[in-house]
Amino acid sequence: MCTSISFGEREDKKSVEEKAVFAPKFDENGLIPCVAMDSVTKEPLMLAYMNEESLKMTLKLGEVVYYSRSRQEIWHKGATSGHTQKVVEIRTDCDQDAVIVYVDQQGAGACHTGRNSCFYRKVDLEAGSAPTALAFTEDLTFDPDSVYKK
Template sequence: MTENSFFSPRLSVEQVEEGKVLAPKFDGNGLLPVVTTDAETGDVLMMGVMNKEALLQTIKTGEAHYWSRSRKCLWHKGATSGLIQKVVEMRIDDDQDAVWLRVAVDGGASCHVGYRSCFYRAVPVGAEDGPLELSYTETEKAIDPKEVYGDAPNPTQL
């Protein structure tokens, strides 16, 4: 199956905003932002991006696929770690340029650092000067990253 059998051309504002066809709008780099939440709790697990292939693979398999900007390749979430994100529901926003995935995660973690969520620190709001000190919202790691990933290099680029 090709993208043409899944994605419709964007013909009008009405069709995109009120129609019943999937007509995603990828940015200039060919990407869509994706917010991923836990289907049971509603907690935000991660924010990523999808290119056309990642969106197609997610639709076809029911498992989350992303585009890795740091590695510049298609990324099947959990293929290495076993922490597969099974899509419970996929939504697209009103102008079809952002995706929301509600997922169930095998293994209970989505963050390569070991926390359940990639959003495990809070930023103080209302501060008048810095540097700002972050506070942890998760106190324990859900997985041991070295046990799951071994000595693989950290995918985050500084």
Template sequence: MSYLDQIKWTQEGLVPVIAQDAASGRILMFAWMNREALEKTVALGEAVYWSRSRNKLWHKGESSGHVQKVREIRLDCDGDVLLLEIEQVGGIACHTGRESCFYSRLEGGEWVPVDPVLKNPEEIYGA
């Protein structure tokens, strides 16, 4: 049986994916993959996701240059979530120019951005 067949895909043919910095252990982002995205990730050694909003494959860093080099791929005990241990090129995983997409913390009933913007998104993606 193929490694792809051992994953419990959603009805839409997707699996949730957590990207974690291999060195620090920090969770950088959450995304989705379909079978093709996972196959390309394995073949390239760089993260390729499925963009639900754009309805297409998304090679992380294709426009920003902030690719994710995959060091290890793990499957959870239920077979329905993937964990990518990655090296984040450029140290920025979030389209907001921050290290992690999880940059807001709940404080007093409000979401407060607590991580700095490392690079202005306009410098990354253009105006």
């Protein structure tokens, strides 16, 4: 991983889209959305946000570090649970305002609800009920109450 972390300048649209320089675009709150995906299965694990500091920490540590919007603080994924996310690859989209991090998920799961993925339900397109129904796609992989003793 990188030892000295800096991002490129966001010059013009063409340079952002075509140069081989990482120049992430943070929103008006200083955040960029980040989707964590399992590097082997390619399944989505979670969606969170990063600020400049947490993105640089991620590059330096080789483990994913997010910014918690609700707590307004840096959040090293797995610091409490031990369920860290080791970085395998980071991708950015064409205008560099979103990132996908392919990870090797450590421990029993990524979701604080006790599941492997935060995307553990799907919209039931066949149900035809109001409100629109959700169907569960996975079971608990750990007991969140024993992991997050709050």
